[in-house]
Amino acid sequence: MRNVFLFIRRYITFFTFLFLQAVALWFLFSYNRFHRAKFLGLANEVTGRINTQYNKVEDYFSLKDENKRVHRLNDSLLNLLRTNFLKRDTTVTMVKDSLPYDTAGHYRRYIFRPATVVYNTVNSQKNFIQLNRGAAHGIRDNMAVINSDGSVVGVVVNVSPNFSQVMSLLHVQNSVSASLKKSGDFGTAEWDGKDPGYIWLKRIPKTVQVAKGDTVLTSPVSFNFPPGFMVGTVTDIQLDNTTGMYLLKLKTSANFFNLQQVHVVENVERDEQIRLFEETRKKIDEAKKKPN
Amino acid sequence: MSDFVRNILRFAVFIFLQVYVLNKVPHLHRYITPYIYYLFILWLPFSISRQWLLVVGFLTGLVLDYFTMTPGLHAAACALIAYVRPFMINLLTPKDTSEFNYREPSPKAMQWTPYAVYVLVLTLLHHGYMVFLEWLNFGSFLGFIIKVVATTGISLLLIFTAELLFPRKMKFRTNTA
Numbered sequence: 001m002r003n004v005f006l007f008i009r010r011y012i013t014f015f016t017f018l019f020l021q022a023v024a025l026w027f028l029f030s031y032n033r034f035h036r037a038k039f040l041g042l043a044n045e046v047t048g049r050i051n052t053q054y055n056k057v058e059d060y061f062s063l064k065d066e067n068k069r070v071h072r073l074n075d076s077l078l079n080l081l082r083t084n085f086l087k088r089d090t091t092v093t094m095v096k097d098s099l100p101y102d103t104a105g106h107y108r109r110y111i112f113r114p115a116t117v118v119y120n121t122v123n124s125q126k127n128f129i130q131l132n133r134g135a136a137h138g139i140r141d142n143m144a145v146i147n148s149d150g151s152v153v154g155v156v157v158n159v160s161p162n163f164s165q166v167m168s169l170l171h172v173q174n175s176v177s178a179s180l181k182k183s184g185d186f187g188t189a190e191w192d193g194k195d196p197g198y199i200w201l202k203r204i205p206k207t208v209q210v211a212k213g214d215t216v217l218t219s220p221v222s223f224n225f226p227p228g229f230m231v232g233t234v235t236d237i238q239l240d241n242t243t244g245m246y247l248l249k250l251k252t253s254a255n256f257f258n259l260q261q262v263h264v265v266e267n268v269e270r271d272e273q274i275r276l277f278e279e280t281r282k283k284i285d286e287a288k289k290k291p292n
Numbered sequence: 293m294s295d296f297v298r299n300i301l302r303f304a305v306f307i308f309l310q311v312y313v314l315n316k317v318p319h320l321h322r323y324i325t326p327y328i329y330y331l332f333i334l335w336l337p338f339s340i341s342r343q344w345l346l347v348v349g350f351l352t353g354l355v356l357d358y359f360t361m362t363p364g365l366h367a368a369a370c371a372l373i374a375y376v377r378p379f380m381i382n383l384l385t386p387k388d389t390s391e392f393n394y395r396e397p398s399p400k401a402m403q404w405t406p407y408a409v410y411v412l413v414l415t416l417l418h419h420g421y422m423v424f425l426e427w428l429n430f431g432s433f434l435g436f437i438i439k440v441v442a443t444t445g446i447s448l449l450l451i452f453t454a455e456l457l458f459p460r461k462m463k464f465r466t467n468t469a
Contacts, residue, residue: 013342017375020350021368027357028364028425043358054312 068116071148071261075114078263083227084110110226111266113138115145117259118163125193127168127256129154133264134162144218144225144265151230151253152176152189152218153262164264169231170196170256178231179219183208186219189231189250196256199232201248208246210237216250223270223277295337295395303352306332311359324442328450329356329366330418333374334411335460337395342378349374369422373414380410394462399455401462411451412444419443 008015059066078084085108115137119130133139145153145166154174158165167174172193178201179186187203201216214234220227232250240247267273310329317326333349340348353370357363381397384406394401397410420440427436 013346013375016343016346017371020346020371024350024353024364024368024371025425026364027354028362028368031363047359 067261071114074148075112075263078112079110081110081226084108084112109268111268113264113266115139115164115262115264117262120168120256120259122168122170122196122256125172127170127196128157129166129168129259129262131156131164131166131262131264132162134164135159136161138266139164139264140266142224142270144222144267146225146229146263146265147254147259148261148263149230149254151232152178152225153254153256153259155224156264168256169199169252169254176225176231177219177222178216180204180208180210181215181217186221187245187248189216197252198235199250199252201231201234201250202240202245203243204246204248206239206244206246210234210246210248212237216248223273224265224267226265226267299332299336302335303332307352307355307359310356315360324439324446326450327419327443327447328454330370330373330414331451331454333370333377334414334451335396335398338381338392338397338401339395342375345374345377346371365422365425368425369418372421373418376417377414380413384410393464396460396462398460398462408452412448415444415447415451416440419447 113133115131115133117129118132119128121127121129129145131139131145139156139159141156141159143156145156147153152169154166154168154171155176156164157167169176169189170191172191174191176189177186178189185204185208187201189199189201191199204210212234216231216234218225218227218229218231230253232252234248235251236249238247238249239245306329310327314326314328329352332352333345336345336348349370350367353365353367354363356366360366381402385392385402392401397407399407401407402410423436423439423443427433
């Protein structure tokens, strides 16, 4: 017996080594078989915390790609919005064309396309934004441009094969049809060329109840903009004595200083609407000229 | 700084370097994974007892294992090199631990050639055993050989670069003091 103990004492290091090997191999093979490691719960707590800290830093390096992915997803979701579709009256016979329908007979009205801002100014009176999408990607004049958070940015005014030029909301000639979310009354949003953080909403009648902080959305009567996208919030209410209308100062919803990813919105029926509008005007005007 | 604190810091640095740098860099090739963390075991002081050396080696491997989710794999390999290390040192520089003029194995303490052999043999053992354990689960024999050689090559490159770039400041000890 004494000899056994002596033997163990003599080779204690070797036995420790064998023991540790056995433990390691037991860990390894039991993990491989059951995919449940020994003490993994506890170890996960610790490594998880350290990994979280590491990820906080690492995420900054992939923010740009992540941003693009989110933007693309947003774009696909925006294309599914219900306001993009109109329900046609089914008692009237319809002529089908190649425009996409969904199964409930809804008719697509707006198409969203993602784009990235490649050039942008805010300090001129006539600010333009350049996007990295052009005629080759289906962008045409008069398409609306909204920011990644759904706030109004501007209208496409010129396209080249690969780029398009957008007249920013911060352009003194720009005017967007906008309506108060609360009452639905609509006016025109314009910029006075002074402060790039604020624009003016004009032609809201005096009778309408307005309060500071009210939300202003794109109106449903615009040819370019889809309804319900944010323009800004009311920060100041003034009365224009010459016209008897309100002059509402709006804080723009889009931050024009850091535009990155935007959506270009196409109104599929715009051509038809405009043609009808022009023809009506011509018809009425010519009728007036005719001697009665 | 005492040996204890210095080695704890070194342990943290090696593990983080392995987990967050070397395991994150895009793979050079499917056979090549750069490893350097076990240099911690090679750098432990001469005076550490063989029992403790084994335990420390095992724990080093196990900590890395819980980061890489391969419990036991690195621990087994590290326990092996921790076991073999004293034999290697005895073989290459036949001195008693108290006769060394420096505390830890380094080119200065052991001369370049014995130190290079020491690193080479332990690296080969570590990778050989680890890849062998991996190979038990899947893989071909040729792949096993190539992987051992390639991984050893890249690890040696890393270790000698580290050795040249970060020469450890060490006190010269004499027995007379």
